[in-house]
Amino acid sequence: MDFVQSFTTEVGQTAENLLHKTFPKKIAELDKSLRDPEFSLKNIEKIRQCSWTSLGVLQNNEKKVSVNEGLQSVKIADREESRQVEVNKAITNIMDRLRAEITGLIDYCNILRLWVTLLLPKIEDGNNFGRSVQEETVNEVQNAECELALYLSQISNYFSSRAKIATKIIKNPHVHDYYRYIAEEDEKQFVNFRLMLVDIRNTYSSIHDLILKNIEKIKRPRNSNYGSMY
Known part of the structure; x- marks a missing residue:
């Protein structure tokens, strides 16, 4: 029983620390990140260039064919064993950062x-x-967890779809x-x-x-004889 009480107290302290310190800090950090060049829509040009780079790997001096898609000429080696399609490094760098944010918020939601x-x-x-x-609060937080889990699935689906075309x-x-499909898919994913x-x-902010x-109603539900939920 002592362990259960200690565990409950620890969960409460962690949750309140998240609410009063971690969440405001994360809201500010993410809002700032959205203004960074990395996440700016102007970065699409860089994403497109990285797409062509990932498609134009050369490993020998065999006869080559030019694939001109309007932006640049992508050189592809003729011999099948010489060809490969790399990942879009700009996309994977963003993805790694985003995955950390998703899993972190899922963990926080679980605690709350x-x-x-x-x-x-x-x-x-x-x-x-x-x-x-x-109960309504629990449902809202749980819904947020489910949506975040779907984001992880979308990331996996992107790689699966891209690999098939590669x-x-x-x-x-x-x-x-x-x-062209690879380039368009990379831009859409960005x-x-x-x-x-x-x-x-927004999830951090809304929760x-x-x-x-x-x-007050969450911490002392029996003291709330009337009122309304915001």
Whole structure:
């Protein structure tokens, strides 16, 4: 029993530290990141150039064919064993940073959800408004966790989709549409990454706002005989 009580106290302290220190700091950091050149929509040109670089690897001096897509001429070696399609390094650098933000927020949401759950009082007749506020808060945090988990799936799907086309490029190097598909997919993924970062910042902000506005009802649900949830 002593361990359970100690664990509950520790969860509460961690949760309140997240709310009062970590969340405001992360909101400011992410808002600043969205203004960085790395996540600016003007960075699409760099993403496009990295796409062509990833498609134009040469490993020998065999006869080459030019694939001109309007931006630059991408050289592809004729011999199949000499061809390879690399990852878009600009995309993977952003992805690594974004994945850390996603998994970090998932972990924070898990702690907050557990904290509010442990504060739930037993079900009684009447005076359950505070409990309903707690349950709604738990649902909101859980929904955020689910959406964040979907972001991780989107990242995996991007690599799977790109790899399929890369395989086709290796087998059919003269089909220029495949090259254009890779470039377009990389640009689309960059825009998706930026939107993910916006959503992560907004999730931090909305959860922080929701809990702090209802903190009295969440921490002391039985003292709330009337009122409304923000």
